[in-house]
Amino acid sequence: MSSLSARDLAGGYGRREVVHGVSLEVDNGMCLAVLGPNGAGKSTLLRMLIGILPPRRGTVALGGVPLTGLSRREVARRVGFVPQAVPFTFPLLVEEIVLQARAPHLGPWRPPGQRDRELAFLALQQVGLSGREQEPITRLSGGERQRVLLARALAGQPELLLLDEPAASLDVLHQLTLVEILTQAKGMGTGIVMVAHDWNLALRVADKILIMDEGSIAALGKPDDLPLAAILGSVFQVSVTEVDNPQGPPILLPNTLSGPPRDDREAV
16 A cells, blocks of 8 residues: 555645646655756645645545544654754754654653653664754754754654655765665655755655646656656756766756746745
């Protein structure tokens, strides 16, 4: 049974429809990478998949159960979400933030126990932040804060991970660490949906690629089955060269604009 399925999803904000008729399926232990230009609807799609933004049309199911039939606590138990960024105003400790993922697994008013703290520690170890548990989040760099958010999602031991640009603030070392973490999560049966702007990072971990353009699906399939250079070149309006890589998937290099840039659109 798939971790996640969506059928004919459409939705947006106010009168503006941002996503139009998107259907997808994510099996246990697979990663779907969502690519597309700014404003293509990628983040809006993630918000609908997790129930933050109710769709206007279409359905979402987790493990075959409609999302509308699950409580917010049950969704939080089963899904880990890593947003693009969180504006931390208060100096919460790193450990406190990571332990937030354990709250849906606890009874009312029950504080985290030893096992919860062990899971938080292991998650911080995975992202390279062990020993930083007692530091205020406000003292960490942008990349370190992003790794804390990833650790929070992992500490919940979710069956599904949704990640919105998780590598945006990471240096090269921690981008590769992210690939390892997601590969390990897949091996444990976790389904993953990852929005990414870095095509080549996405190709390192993705089993399927969803390319969005103006709220709709431009392409969906296994990377080896898609003419990615041509599709991405068309969607992003650039010329793309594909370079053989003996150590992994081909490398896609954007070269020059293939036409006049589109009008700027609000990234959603």
